[in-house]
Amino acid sequence: MQLSLQGVIPIPLRExxxxxxxxMWDAGQVFNKGEYxxxxxxxGTGKTTLVHILYGLRTxxxxxxxxGNIPLSGVNxxxxxxxxxxxxxxxxxxxxxFPELTAWENIEAKRRLTNSxxxxxxxxxxxxxxxxxxxxxxxxxxSYGEQQxxxxxxxxxxxxxxxxxxxxxxxxxHANTTKAIQLISEVVKQHNAGMILADLDENTFFxxxxxxxx
Amino acid sequence: xxxKTQDNILRKLLLRTQHRSRxxxxxxxxxxxxxxxxxxxxxxxxxxxxxxxxxxxDTLGSTFLxxxxxxxxxxxxxxxxxxxxxxxxxxxxxxxxxxxxxxxTSNHFPVYAMMGGKLPLSTDLPLECVPDNFxxxxxxxxxxxxxxxxxxxxxxxxxxxIYNYVFAPSQGLPQLSQSSVKSIALNLKVGEGDKxxxxxxxVVGFSDRIGSVLAPQSFIDYGNKTHGKPxxxxxxxxxxxxxxxxxxxxxxxxxxxxxxxxNTENLRWSKMRAIVEVVVTATGILALLLMGIGTLVFVLFxxxxxxxxxxxxxxxxxxxxxxxxxxxFMSRRFLPMVLGTAIVSMIITIVGQYVASGAVQAQGLVxxxxxxxxxxxxLVVSTAILGALVSGSISGAIKKQ
Numbered sequence: 001m002q003l004s005l006q007g008v009i010p011i012p013l014r015e016x017x018x019x020x021x022x023x024m025w026d027a028g029q030v031f032n033k034g035e036y037x038x039x040x041x042x043x044g045t046g047k048t049t050l051v052h053i054l055y056g057l058r059t060x061x062x063x064x065x066x067x068g069n070i071p072l073s074g075v076n077x078x079x080x081x082x083x084x085x086x087x088x089x090x091x092x093x094x095x096x097x098f099p100e101l102t103a104w105e106n107i108e109a110k111r112r113l114t115n116s117x118x119x120x121x122x123x124x125x126x127x128x129x130x131x132x133x134x135x136x137x138x139x140x141x142x143s144y145g146e147q148q149x150x151x152x153x154x155x156x157x158x159x160x161x162x163x164x165x166x167x168x169x170x171x172x173x174h175a176n177t178t179k180a181i182q183l184i185s186e187v188v189k190q191h192n193a194g195m196i197l198a199d200l201d202e203n204t205f206f207x208x209x210x211x212x213x214x
Numbered sequence: 215x216x217x218k219t220q221d222n223i224l225r226k227l228l229l230r231t232q233h234r235s236r237x238x239x240x241x242x243x244x245x246x247x248x249x250x251x252x253x254x255x256x257x258x259x260x261x262x263x264x265x266x267x268x269x270x271x272d273t274l275g276s277t278f279l280x281x282x283x284x285x286x287x288x289x290x291x292x293x294x295x296x297x298x299x300x301x302x303x304x305x306x307x308x309x310x311x312x313x314x315x316x317x318x319t320s321n322h323f324p325v326y327a328m329m330g331g332k333l334p335l336s337t338d339l340p341l342e343c344v345p346d347n348f349x350x351x352x353x354x355x356x357x358x359x360x361x362x363x364x365x366x367x368x369x370x371x372x373x374x375x376i377y378n379y380v381f382a383p384s385q386g387l388p389q390l391s392q393s394s395v396k397s398i399a400l401n402l403k404v405g406e407g408d409k410x411x412x413x414x415x416x417v418v419g420f421s422d423r424i425g426s427v428l429a430p431q432s433f434i435d436y437g438n439k440t441h442g443k444p445x446x447x448x449x450x451x452x453x454x455x456x457x458x459x460x461x462x463x464x465x466x467x468x469x470x471x472x473x474x475x476x477n478t479e480n481l482r483w484s485k486m487r488a489i490v491e492v493v494v495t496a497t498g499i500l501a502l503l504l505m506g507i508g509t510l511v512f513v514l515f516x517x518x519x520x521x522x523x524x525x526x527x528x529x530x531x532x533x534x535x536x537x538x539x540x541x542x543f544m545s546r547r548f549l550p551m552v553l554g555t556a557i558v559s560m561i562i563t564i565v566g567q568y569v570a571s572g573a574v575q576a577q578g579l580v581x582x583x584x585x586x587x588x589x590x591x592x593l594v595v596s597t598a599i600l601g602a603l604v605s606g607s608i609s610g611a612i613k614k615q
Contacts, residue, residue, distance in 0.1 A: 077537045077613065083379065084534035096529055098227060104222050110219040110533055158534070 008063035039198040040083040041214035093166040099140035227526035240265040247508030250501035312463035323441035353418040405441035
């Protein structure tokens with residue numbers, strides 16, 4: 001599934017974008033399946049806004065975003081739900097776990113939507129990220145780092161062609177970041193998927209095929 | 215795949231803010247509304263069955279009135295002034311509320327009745343006949359053929375009352391029961407002079423509807439033809455009508471406009487019936503209002519539940535849950551409640567019908583022991599509407615997220 005953006009400018013950022021040359025805003029971009037895209041974005045340039053626009057959470061923009069042949073503007077909610085369970089997955093910057101559910105229930109809430117990953121596999125991934133003893137802890141009682149690791153595992157529990165990541169390791173130490181990168185790389189390869197990672201600073205987390213400064 | 219875990223998770227996320235007491239209050243309001251609706255339909259239907267049904271309760275539904283042209287100072291003594299023409303009869307058939315019109319044919323020949331035995335009564339006797347379908351209690355042996363000496367007659371109950379409570383005590387005569395009257399033979403001398411014939415009349419029934427003595431149509435026709443006075447008109451001076459609701463002002467206006475006279479007591483009973491109908495209709499409207507309020511309370515409760523779970527709902531949608539899937543989940547939770555209230559309401563209505571059936575049986579009336587089809591139809595329609603409203607409000611509230 002190809003991702004194409006044509007002249008996209010978030011309305012709240014319109015004036016700001018006009019003041020500088022962006023590699024993404026108001027430009028034409030086409031990303032092919034399997035590409036590893038790194039979006040380098042200093043604070044306030046619309047990194048999270050971009051991820052939200054690509055995931056269909058925001059509609060306050062000009063231009064057009066298309067996943068394959070599906071334009072996001074005006075897409076109906078059922079098509080969007082289908083896209084989010086089979087085409088694109090996301091790791092939010094703010095994690096977005098259910099605070100009233102345990103870590104394992106947060107995992108199950110996503111896993112049981114498609115059942116493409118077994119419970120055993122999901123449990124193993126949690127173990128790999130050092131969350132074996134946190135499975136029954138409520139989301140509200142997990143640290144940011146723990147929440148981020150649960151959010152990473154949750155994003156891998158479905159079939160996808162693109163993985164969107166918004167500062168996915170911002171709360172992790174070096175050791176946990178390495179484990180998470182390893183896990184993500186394996187699953188992305190397994191799906192022959194592409195990824196778009198948005199972060200503040202340049203990094204070498206993944207072998208990017210394109211780097212775009214926002 | 216077992217969806218139990220997923221259902222439990224969704225229940226935790228979407229229904230955890232549900233207040234049980236509010237849910238029970240909403241369900242109770244819904245149940246009361248539905249029950250009242252079904253009961254009012256049941257009462258309305260039972261009322262119709264008693265009044266207009268084809269069963270044994272037929273006479274309750276219509277009022278039979280004997281009408282004649284009013285005798286006034288102007289038409290008094292004018293020959294034929296109070297006779298109904300065929301045009302009058304046709305016009306009456308088309309009058310408001312009139313269901314059937316029957317001609318009352320009276321005898322135009324002399325009839326002299328003599329009672330033998332211990333009751334030395336003798337009197338001139340006017341006879342009439344009406345079409346059989348206007349007789350309130352049809353005796354099984356209600357027929358007469360030319361040549362037969364035995365004549366069945368039906369006497370107004372009022373006649374027996376007058377005899378038993380007025381005439382017999384004042385004359386020192388024995389009072390008579392209906393069955394004893396039926397066993398007495400009455401000699402009737404019909405006609406005059408050499409042509410006179412004698413018949414043995416037996417009272418075969420009593421009528422509460424017609425205030426005279428009835429003989430079979432064939433006998434009156436024979437008597438009028440054989441012994442009738444020359445020149446006597448065969449046109450009727452009285453008609454009997456079956457009216458659905460004689461208290462209808464249009465019917466009253468019709469009678470007044472044509473100067474027809476009738477028994478106003480019957481009109482009063484009809485007014486009572488009309489009042490009962492109004493009360494039943496008002497109960498139905500009240501029930502609809504209550505059901506509407508019950509539905510509103512229940513739907514608002516659902517919308518409040520969804521609004522309270524808005525944050526979880528939004529995140530579920532972001533994770534890829536479809537609005538249709540979540541609507542189905544919520545409907546699976548709330549629609550069985552709607553069904554449950556409908557079942558409880560129907561059970562109460564079935565019990566109500568059973569009790570009503572037993573109660574009217576004591577009055578000699580018949581009602582089915584199970585509710586009639588309109589009650590079942592009301593149940594199906596109200597449950598379907600309620601289900602659609604609940605589903606609609608759920609999917610509407612979820613789509614708003």
